[in-house]
Amino acid sequence: TPLEKIRNFSIIAHIDHGKSTLADRLIQRTGGLTDREMSAQVLDNMDIEKERGITIKAQTVRLEWKGHVLNLMDTPGHVDFAYEVSRSLAACEGALLVVDAAQGVEAQTLANVYQSIEHDHEIVPVINKIDLPAAEPEKVRHEIEDIIGLDASGAVLASAKSGIGIDEILDAIVERIPAPRGDIDAPLKAMLIDSWYDPYLGVVILIRVIDGMIRKGQQIKFMNAGTQHLVDRVGCFRPKIEQLTELGPGEVGFITAQIKEVSQTAVGDTITDVKRPAAEALPGFKEVQPVVFCGLFPVDANDFDKLRESISKLRLNDASFSFEMETSAALGFGFRCGFLGLLHLEIIQERLTREYDLDLITTAPSVVYKIHLTHGGGEIELHNPADMPDPNKIEMIEEPWIEATIYVPDEYLGPILKLCQDRRGIQKNLTYVGGRAQLVYELPLNEVVFDFYDRLKSISRGYASFDYHQTGYREGDLVKMSILVNNEPVDALSMIVHRAAAEARGRHMCERLKDLIPRHLFKIPIQAAIGGKVIARETIAALRKDVTAKCYGGDATRKRKLLEKQKEGKKRMREYGSVQIPQEAFIAALRMG
Ligand code: GTP
Numbered sequence: 001t002p003l004e005k006i007r008n009f010s011i012i013a014h015i016d017h018g019k020s021t022l023a024d025r026l027i028q029r030t031g032g033l034t035d036r037e038m039s040a041q042v043l044d045n046m047d048i049e050k051e052r053g054i055t056i057k058a059q060t061v062r063l064e065w066k067g068h069v070l071n072l073m074d075t076p077g078h079v080d081f082a083y084e085v086s087r088s089l090a091a092c093e094g095a096l097l098v099v100d101a102a103q104g105v106e107a108q109t110l111a112n113v114y115q116s117i118e119h120d121h122e123i124v125p126v127i128n129k130i131d132l133p134a135a136e137p138e139k140v141r142h143e144i145e146d147i148i149g150l151d152a153s154g155a156v157l158a159s160a161k162s163g164i165g166i167d168e169i170l171d172a173i174v175e176r177i178p179a180p181r182g183d184i185d186a187p188l189k190a191m192l193i194d195s196w197y198d199p200y201l202g203v204v205i206l207i208r209v210i211d212g213m214i215r216k217g218q219q220i221k222f223m224n225a226g227t228q229h230l231v232d233r234v235g236c237f238r239p240k241i242e243q244l245t246e247l248g249p250g251e252v253g254f255i256t257a258q259i260k261e262v263s264q265t266a267v268g269d270t271i272t273d274v275k276r277p278a279a280e281a282l283p284g285f286k287e288v289q290p291v292v293f294c295g296l297f298p299v300d301a302n303d304f305d306k307l308r309e310s311i312s313k314l315r316l317n318d319a320s321f322s323f324e325m326e327t328s329a330a331l332g333f334g335f336r337c338g339f340l341g342l343l344h345l346e347i348i349q350e351r352l353t354r355e356y357d358l359d360l361i362t363t364a365p366s367v368v369y370k371i372h373l374t375h376g377g378g379e380i381e382l383h384n385p386a387d388m389p390d391p392n393k394i395e396m397i398e399e400p401w402i403e404a405t406i407y408v409p410d411e412y413l414g415p416i417l418k419l420c421q422d423r424r425g426i427q428k429n430l431t432y433v434g435g436r437a438q439l440v441y442e443l444p445l446n447e448v449v450f451d452f453y454d455r456l457k458s459i460s461r462g463y464a465s466f467d468y469h470q471t472g473y474r475e476g477d478l479v480k481m482s483i484l485v486n487n488e489p490v491d492a493l494s495m496i497v498h499r500a501a502a503e504a505r506g507r508h509m510c511e512r513l514k515d516l517i518p519r520h521l522f523k524i525p526i527q528a529a530i531g532g533k534v535i536a537r538e539t540i541a542a543l544r545k546d547v548t549a550k551c552y553g554g555d556a557t558r559k560r561k562l563l564e565k566q567k568e569g570k571k572r573m574r575e576y577g578s579v580q581i582p583q584e585a586f587i588a589a590l591r592m593g
Helices: 019-029 047-052 079-090 107-118 137-148 166-176 301-316 342-354 410-422 452-459 499-516 556-571 583-591
Strands: 006-013 059-065 068-074 094-100 122-128 189-198 202-211 219-222 228-230 233-237 241-244 252-256 270-273 292-298 322-328 332-339 360-362 369-373 379-382 394-409 426-433 436-444 465-475 478-485 495-498 524-530 533-540 574-576 579-581
Touching (some): 006 166, 019 068, 059 166, 059 233, 079 342, 094 137, 094 166, 107 122, 107 137, 292 322, 292 342, 301 332, 332 342, 410 452, 436 465, 495 499, 499 533
Antiparallel strands (some): 189 202, 189 270, 219 228, 369 394, 478 524, 574 579
């Protein structure tokens, strides 16, 4: 396809503003799918994505409209996948900005819009859902101008649901978004946008050709990875797979090259020709590093092998998540896993539970700390509180910080400010737009990974939106807090906390455990300690717990059932200095963070 006939664009939208519905409409209108095939949303192709309505893996679809080829790049909509978003955007010249006519602009939309602006994109605003009775397109038009600073006079008013404005959007893409540039005679240079494992095709690699041509049978080289492969398929998605003989400059499509693992295909790598290589790789390549770690353990120790298999399978398709074996005295054998963020963690955890039918215990999420050792001992990265060195050997600990942007309706502002303040936040900015406050805070990531997002949502009844990016490391007064049950430390419950917050968190944890651990024939002390110093303490009084006491009616079957249940429960207990802690107690204690 000649360059001037190509348009590459993405769709930027806040969750639920209608991105998938619009994408489906565009595919349908341009003839990629029949009405019947349209029944299921096409671009979101994993179950969890569908259920949660979140797009995780970037996909692309080639559309044809009035003699032009339009490549729609679907970008992941969440901050955890920021680098994937940025590579998809780098493969486009423009974007549709979809804003819900009833909801207006949201914080998460902003981050993506600014990224798109940074990539010099031509942005076409689309005000969607104008069919809704609550739609206020003019108000939203002003919001786009005031908040984002984009000219919205040419915004297309649309309803993806009822099919209004679809042709106008397609025309706007052709007319307003610039054609890509590139040199067909230069050595091959293509960017690796995404890759995934397909059981039939092996690893499929999505690329955007910058210069030159890529063909079946070509020997190619990944410039950052330094590996070579033979291209065995070239094609595109309409959204059904269509094989092509070649892809030229400006084009987006896929290749396969008999690659076995996605970990060999890093997003952002540059693909070139072995015989006639490009002089230099594309800029901006970044190795993605997990930022949040936690332990995953099977509830039933017999499931360990199954867990290992399932994790390995998931990893086939997601090179950004890492895992290594971990043993815990409390929880047995499991894995320490690294994720791009909390949502990423939740998605993996949910897939393991649901698709692989595993019952899991997740330990409290932890960020990556940089520990500077004394006496020139150097610097280590700490992923697991259990590996914390002796405090005497630590000179200084650094923790990651983020800059968070929060949008919240005025009436919830007070409690949100307090929440940020309680989490050691530093307020950078507070502005009002319409009836909403835009808050910018610097926060330690460690305070956010526990339950910040949940708290934010519950305080604001779901109205606050939140977005963040990491800004670097800062020194923090951090300590390891251990939990002791009957004077034995329980490794799975230890955590790294700020010294000022340690006491409150320790007290909270002891109180919780007191309710969760059943009484025994002897008194059980529960303590939170920093080093050798106890900072909080609770005691479980000695008492024999008779589970049948409640059944004074004397129903024999019920009594027997209860006793059987208790026996069952016993099997799952872990013993701590002769104290038996039921698995449920760990799960509940870890849930609260
Ligand atoms: P993510 O995949 O989570 O990013 O969401 P999305 O932006 O793709 O939103 P999606 O297309 O799934 O739409 C969210 C909800 O809004 C769905 O229930 C749609 O049916 C509905 N919706 C989308 N477009 C319109 C529209 O034009 N009018 C109305 N009334 N509803 C719409």
